[in-house]
Amino acid sequence: MARHKKPDFKNALSIIEASKKQIDFTLSLEVKEEAGPTMVRNIYESFRMLGDALLVKKGIKTQDHIAQIKELTSLSVKTNRPIQIIDNLRILRHNIGYYGYQPSINEINDTISIAQSCFYPVYKEVLRIAEQN
Numbered sequence: 001m002a003r004h005k006k007p008d009f010k011n012a013l014s015i016i017e018a019s020k021k022q023i024d025f026t027l028s029l030e031v032k033e034e035a036g037p038t039m040v041r042n043i044y045e046s047f048r049m050l051g052d053a054l055l056v057k058k059g060i061k062t063q064d065h066i067a068q069i070k071e072l073t074s075l076s077v078k079t080n081r082p083i084q085i086i087d088n089l090r091i092l093r094h095n096i097g098y099y100g101y102q103p104s105i106n107e108i109n110d111t112i113s114i115a116q117s118c119f120y121p122v123y124k125e126v127l128r129i130a131e132q133n
Contacts, residue, residue, distance in 0.1 A: 007059035012130045015056060016123065019049035023119050027112065036103040037096045043115045044093040047072060047086050050126045057130050065090055077125040080117040089114060 023046035029035055051068030055061070062068065073084050089111060095101035103111070 005059050005061050008056050009130065012053040012057040013127075015049050015053040016127050016130055019046040019053070020123055022046045022049070023115060027115060031105070031108055031112065033102070033105060033108075036105070036108040037101075039108055040089070040096055040103050040111050041093055043111050043119075044089040046115070046119060047089060047122070050122055053126055053130055072122060072126075075122065075125055077121050079121045081114060083118055083122065085114055086118065 022042055026039055026042040026046070029039060031039070048065055048068050051071040054071040055068060060067075069087055069090050072086055075083065077083060092101075092103065092107065092111070096103065
């Protein structure tokens with residue numbers, strides 16, 4: 001469910017910068033099975049925050065991760081992997097958070113690959129959009 005409120009450009013920019021700090025930190029972590037759930041959650045959350053920033057800039061408040069991810073996957077941005085793959089992270093994060101799923105090293109590495117392929121181009125586009133008044 002979404003509700004409309006006043007667009008908040010400053011908050012959108014703050015969310016964007018927080019997402020970049022979080023992903024930069026997460027990508028600096030050593031890849032090991034014990035860190036897997038944290039790495040997957042943080043990478044997913046970094047993408048989700050970018051989608052949230054787009055909605056905040058539009059003046060839309062939602063608690064729905066699907067809406068936030070849909071904002072990202074609807075962007076026209078060139079990435080090395082299809083941007084729609086971000087939704088796979090949502091499902092993986094859901095399984096980790098709600099079912100105690102332990103991602104494999106391959107899943108962790110794939111999540112990192114998604115972040116390396118998609119995050120920074122998406123981040124730059126979201127920042128560009130957020131800076132427009």
